[in-house]
Amino acid sequence: MTDQLNDTGRENAPIWNKKLIQTYNVSGPRYTSYPTAPHLSEQFSELELLAALERSNQRGSPLSLYFHLPFCDTVCYFCACNKIVTADKKRAQPYLQRLDSEMAIWAKHVDRARPVEQLHWGGGTPTFIRDSEKRQLMSHTRNHFKLLDDDSGDYSVEVHPGRMNLESIAVLREIGFNRLSMGVQDFSHRVQQAVNRFNSFAQVRDLIAAARHQQYHSISVDIIYGLPLQTVDSIKTTIQQVIDLSPDRLSLFNYAHMPELFKTQRQIPQETLPSPDEKLAMLQQSIELLVADGYIYIGMDHFAKPHDSLVKAQHQGSLQRNFQGYSTHGKSIYGKSAYGKSTQGTATHGDWDLLAFGVSAISAIDAVLVQNHKKIHNYNQAIDQGSLATSRGLRLSSEDRLRGSIIMQLICHFKLDIESIEAQFQICFARHFAKELVALAPLAVDGLIRLTSKELRVLDSGRLLIRAICMVFDAYLKAPTQIPESHNNLEKTAFSQII
Structure with missing residues (x-):
């Protein structure tokens, strides 16, 4: 089997990287809603x-x-x-x-x-x-x-x-x-x-x-x-x-x-x-x-x-x-x-x-x-x-709606228009999500996402790990940190990410 699934050129084909999958494979919600039913x-x-x-x-x-x-x-x-x-x-x-x-x-x-x-x-x-x-x-x-x-x-x-x-x-x-x-x-x-x-x-x-x-x-x-x-x-x-x-x-x-x-x-x-x-x-x-x-x-x-x-x-x-x-x-x-x-x-x-x-x-x-x-x-x-x-x-509180909107945009479209979120919810994204941006840094270094002042985009290597990316914005989980170091402490809900 190939290591990169999108070598076929097919649209939206995720890249397979076993090391990254094992690193970021955390248990968490399926996000059919936010907050989740529990x-x-x-x-x-x-x-x-x-x-x-x-x-x-x-x-x-x-x-x-x-x-x-x-x-x-x-x-x-x-x-x-x-x-x-x-x-x-x-x-x-x-x-x-x-x-x-x-x-x-x-x-x-x-x-x-x-x-x-x-x-x-x-x-x-x-x-x-x-x-x-x-x-x-x-x-x-x-x-x-x-x-x-x-x-x-x-x-x-x-x-x-x-x-x-x-x-x-x-x-x-x-x-x-x-x-x-x-x-x-x-x-x-x-x-x-x-x-x-x-x-x-x-x-x-x-x-x-x-x-x-x-x-x-x-x-x-x-x-x-x-x-x-x-x-x-x-x-x-x-x-x-x-x-x-x-x-x-x-x-x-x-x-x-x-x-x-x-x-x-x-x-x-x-x-x-x-x-x-x-x-x-x-x-x-x-x-x-x-x-x-x-x-x-x-x-x-x-x-x-x-x-x-x-x-x-x-x-x-x-x-x-x-x-x-x-x-x-x-x-x-x-x-x-x-x-x-x-x-x-x-x-x-x-x-x-x-x-x-x-x-x-x-x-x-x-x-x-x-x-x-x-x-x-x-x-x-x-x-x-x-x-x-x-x-x-x-x-839902205004914070629930803000975070729910972010999670749903990421999970449906693999991208987040930061300027639109700022205009819709009247926030400064960088200040409001300062801790989350710190938690996202290692994901960006590992090539799962690309983050600018205007957009957060999930790259092909991150598509299979979209749940872990969304979890960074979940205020009902523990405070976001580098996911590879904290995944064992995250609450176990519904179904695991991949394995």
Whole structure:
């Protein structure tokens, strides 16, 4: 394997430098929000949420809706999601009825004229519910909110290909979905047995063919590296098979083994896991294969074909990052992007509010983050009492918005317009971030970034380490110092950077 991945000349291909990766490979947040979810407070007042909704209505921007459907037929041992494992399909209907009730509560405070330009079903396994229930949920959603009828929205759903039939692909398209995300993870039968998740190549091939026949706008596939019994050769086979299927998007996630936090991971013996060096080899090889096939490296763990809307959004400066990952639509509670086109007084891609429904779901509304109860009985009780199911929240301070804007610009665009940040937030960047600039100095010396008085730019060598770069601006972590000296002291959250 080559040491520099961008020798191919492919756009946005990161440079691979094993020494730098090992030096700056720190554990930290995935930055689907800032501050991240662990910093939400139970002291948050519902009055603040209602005030945020009122401000949101006055702005009149489009809406993004998220629905958390937590049910799974079987447990995948690697999973860290909020889920309910059951074979009893009857458990879905009471939950769907409560989702309807929850939407009704929210809808009382939301202007019905605001169009829903993004909608996502996540889980769990959203397609656990029957086809009739899929129609029911979308019908109830349409009763409460203004869904688009012209197929122009970004309406996506996650599916488990091993638990999916071809007829459901047509049903999902019929009720309005136009994007499909499949959690393949690995095609090796040995690996599938080790993690208790099964889907054959033939199943995935047929589902993708059916989705293309139904004219879905985009098909995405998820792969995980670092799973038990995985080898460099076995994941190469999986990646090549995925390339043969030619999905529009691909996510390459790192498996972080944290059985002390996630009970299901205790089913995976530590000795079956690949070593850190093997994981690095898997990642390097996978990126090389994808880039050579023409996939564009969007950032973090996302790749897309050149024609895909993620690539176009990144070029246009409108790419967002939210609780579902990178998105062409989303919620920026930090202010307008320095790279997006905006017009004073009008809504832009970054102005949308995210309303989230279901157990543990997180909403983002006009500089406010709120999360529903994580435990199903607490969620049920709140909805049955006719109240919102929110349990924690946070109103972003001006400092949160400043730092969140910086982190989101870096993670989406690999560059930061310092002059724009200074104008938007009325600060002197050099004075406000004096400690952070000291912490960035070794990254600049090592060739990860280029820093001037006008711009911070992430170089090709730093693209794979974007999380470590963003962490310098995270005020909720320990005071920034030279990351190589301090990485062992940083808090462990969610998933590790690379290995």
